[in-house]
Amino acid sequence: MRKILVILLLMLASASVGRADAWNKTYTGLLAKYVTPQGVRYAAWHDDAADRAELAIVVAAIAKEKPEGSRDEKLAFYVNAYNANILNQVLENYPIKSVRDIAALYGVFTQQRITVAGEKMSFNHLEKDIIHGFNEPRIHFALNCASASCPPLRPKAYTGGDLNAEFDQQTTAFLNNDPHGVKTTDDGKKADASKIFDWNAGDFQAAGGVAGFINKYRKPPLAPDARISYMSYDWSLNEAR
Numbered sequence: 120m121r122k123i124l125v126i127l128l129l130m131l132a133s134a135s136v137g138r139a140d141a142w143n144k145t146y147t148g149l150l151a152k153y154v155t156p157q158g159v160r161y162a163a164w165h166d167d168a169a170d171r172a173e174l175a176i177v178v179a180a181i182a183k184e185k186p187e188g189s190r191d192e193k194l195a196f197y198v199n200a201y202n203a204n205i206l207n208q209v210l211e212n213y214p215i216k217s218v219r220d221i222a223a224l225y226g227v228f229t230q231q232r233i234t235v236a237g238e239k240m241s242f243n244h245l246e247k248d249i250i251h252g253f254n255e256p257r258i259h260f261a262l263n264c265a266s267a268s269c270p271p272l273r274p275k276a277y278t279g280g281d282l283n284a285e286f287d288q289q290t291t292a293f294l295n296n297d298p299h300g301v302k303t304t305d306d307g308k309k310a311d312a313s314k315i316f317d318w319n320a321g322d323f324q325a326a327g328g329v330a331g332f333i334n335k336y337r338k339p340p341l342a343p344d345a346r347i348s349y350m351s352y353d354w355s356l357n358e359a360r
Contacts, residue, residue: 142180145173146203147276154274158359159206159265165213178207182234192279194253197235198261199276201245204233205265209356217354218265228264256322256332257286259315260293267353268299268313287336294337299350301333307342317349 149170153160164170181203186196205218212221221227228242235245242264250258263272270293277285293300293313303310316329326332329347334340341347 142177142184143199143276143278146177146199149174149177150272150274150276154272155359156271158267158357159209159272160359161209161213161356162358165210171210174203174207174210177203178233181236183237185236189279190253191282194250194255194258195277195279195282197245197250198258200233200235201242201250202261202263202272204235204245205242205263208232209265215356217356219354251322255286256319256326257290259319259322260290261286263357265357267355267357268350269357270300270313270315271297272357291336294333299353301337302350303341303345307339308345310341310345310347311350312347314349314352316347 149164152170153164164174181196181200184196186193208221208227209215209218215221218227219225222230222232231239231241231244233240233242233245235249246262250262260270261273261277263269270289273285273289295301299313301310301312310330310333312329312333316323316333320329323329323332326335330341330345
């Protein structure tokens, strides 16, 4: 009897992994097709009813799945959940000029518009209460709010096994190559940084503050006495033209 129970549990675990693998592969395929270095090809995606339906299936799977496994596997699930649901919200309301057009007064973020792991929630709850709870400052460069000033969307789903490297890649790219990341004077004594650092300054304290965190990933680093100001945030849609 015990042997039969073990076999059944293994079968259930295998089925659960299979479902997760299925939506991850579908999601990665969609990202590879529509995400570019210049933004997301929303118009083309919206015009393809089959691919819009595929994303809806991904979102439905995320709504039902219970994240299990390691810390990184759970965190990868929640980051993918955020990004996939934002994409789905944009496509359901397209054409729009900004994600904020979906609901007034930042309602797209504050209203309970999505379901993740069986729980109805808002994007703010998912980000600030769940994802921030992992105490990982690099999540700010992995989450994408469908806006021009957001760190670019990664054209692949995040994976638990490679999450550390994936987060490092996203953070390094944003802080070195993106005009919305960090801009400095030639001597590195003055920097204009993403508003993300201003909004979430406390998340970077353990890394030596905003300047300390930036200098872990940016080359050349900021000067020790650099004065940091923050850019205005561009909420226009991150659409590839």
